[in-house]
Amino acid sequence: MAINSLMEDFSSLDTSSLVDKVEAKLVQLLKDQKLNVGDSIPKELELAERLGVSRTVIREALLRLRVMGLIESKKKKGAVITSPDIFGIISKSVNPHILDQATLKEMFELRLILEIGMADFIFQRITPADIRELKKIVSKEPDATQDYLFNIEHEIAFHGKLYEITGNETLKKFQRMLLPVFDYVHHSGLLKKQVSIKRYVSHKGLVDIIENGSPEIFRNAMRNHLENHFSRLFE
Amino acid sequence: MAINSLMEDFSSLDTSSLVDKVEAKLVQLLKDQKLNVGDSIPKELELAERLGVSRTVIREALLRLRVMGLIESKKKKGAVITSPDIFGIISKSVNPHILDQATLKEMFELRLILEIGMADFIFQRITPADIRELKKIVSKEPDATQDYLFNIEHEIAFHGKLYEITGNETLKKFQRMLLPVFDYVHHSGLLKKQVSIKRYVSHKGLVDIIENGSPEIFRNAMRNHLENHFSRLFE
């Protein structure tokens, strides 16, 4: 029993640093005081005084918030609250060369999941202008013999447009984050070799379905279109 | 011509702070030198000396890397490279109270996309043990009249298990990040009121399909299962 309570004391040992605490306090300040985007928070010195720590600590804590995209600090004006662009922030820190291989492979999979799952949003929000643009992109589709880079570019243009059609900016940013990863994984030795470059449902086929089909049909078509990628994962 | 070169000067105007530059240099160091996870980078003072800036600047730059999850600094041992847990990092900064409404709604949509899109991975990687567990969860399914919190808990248990089955840890972390957002959006006035709580394909129905059906069938069933959410977005 005595040991038990001792253990509890151990587990509840506060291992967090001063900066950690200040950071938590500041985040809570943002939450509690219902501060809106654009509002400015107290000056470094004032915070330092109020929390009874040095300006150094305050600066580090504020810096963390800044890296997380919660605030933006301007000279003279102090720090103002910003609407955090999460994926903008992290896409900066998503570096295929640094991420471990397991994570990279999982992000590769994530793309496949997204493109199959987003069918309903495409059908719900597509406009005639979108369809025209898709057709324009498809009309420029290079045949397999053409320059590799040109193929990549076309891939990105087509699939990127699909993301755009969903009208979901967060999703689009997510894709932008995934792009370099996908390319990296595709060419690294991380996956099995591409067995056959059979051509499944083409981009043109997908556009036809978008125009005349349904989300259900589109999902299966997209799944088929991505078969080359899936087979490298599953077989 | 003069104007042109002037413009170039403008565009290339270096607006970045000292810390920005040091940060970039450090990231490049990680990339170039092919440093592996676990390797340690030079000490603060050494970096300060080599780059000709104060330790303060170095510390700020290192702090950024730390917030991004690229390094971890230990006393005495200096900073060591870590495998960044991206979603772990951002889920810390995903705070429904701080994110703007548009982003929140988009993240709500993101969940729907994921759960429909992940069918293939479920079917590919599911084990008999998984099916048993799913059935166990379903057997405890509360009827609609029961305690609200209990329902939520059940929802999370079931859908969380599905994510787990995909074997994609990154996806799972992503879900954990989305969870509070989803709950928040569900109850805020952000979406249209839930028109009818018709019951579509049930959890039990989904399990049956997982056992005897195919990814194609599952996708449509899941789409139907989520109809209540979709209708709040689309109608």
Place this chain on the structure above:
DNA sequence: GTTATGCATTATGTATGACTTAATAAAAAT
């Protein structure tokens, strides 16, 4: 010989004060 214990060392963490720079506001000049 192996295991504790204590001590010195080292690198990050925190504190303080001074100075630089840039943005804003106030004052002065036109």
Place this chain on the structure above:
DNA sequence: ATTTTTATTAAGTCATACATAATGCATAAC
């Protein structure tokens, strides 16, 4: 009234000192 100058303010940068905690080594204990 508008522009220019000046002063002020708060963040950015620097230097230094000390605190704290982890590591390794030396010594002591068994």
